[in-house]
Amino acid sequence: MKKVGLLLACCALLTACAPEVGSKGWCEDMKEKPKGDWTANEASDFAKHCVFTSNED
Template sequence: MKKVAILLVCSAMLTACAPEVGSKDWCENMKEKPKGDWTANEAKDFTKHCIFSSDEE
């Protein structure tokens, strides 16, 4: 049980460090990630935020 708790805490800490979807850092990370590893949601978000983004927002 203790190992599961440690694993959950570590996972939460790593997730908290991920850049926000649509941010410049997130777009850069996605450009480096192999396209075959993208999920459908990641592809949709990349298109929306990194390709068709508006600088006026």
Template sequence: MIRRVLSSLMVVCVLALTACSPEVGSQKWCDNMKKKPEKDWTMAEAKDFAKHCLFK
């Protein structure tokens, strides 16, 4: 019972956090990535940044 409640709570938290982030490739996302230190970027973020923000 406790596991089911914790699992449900975790799913709700993840959905709430992802709903707040801007869409990849949007101007807001590009601006956020420019503010984020490049050493903290993932490979996927770097690829998406190049694709959507540099080579539009």
């Protein structure tokens, strides 16, 4: 049972370090990731946040 807790703690730490979906860092990371490894959600989010962005600042 201790191993499961340790595994969950490690996963939480690793995901906390990932850039927020739609951020500039996330878009850059996705550009480096092979397209074949993208999930459907990642492809949709990439199109929404990185391709079809609004220039209204």
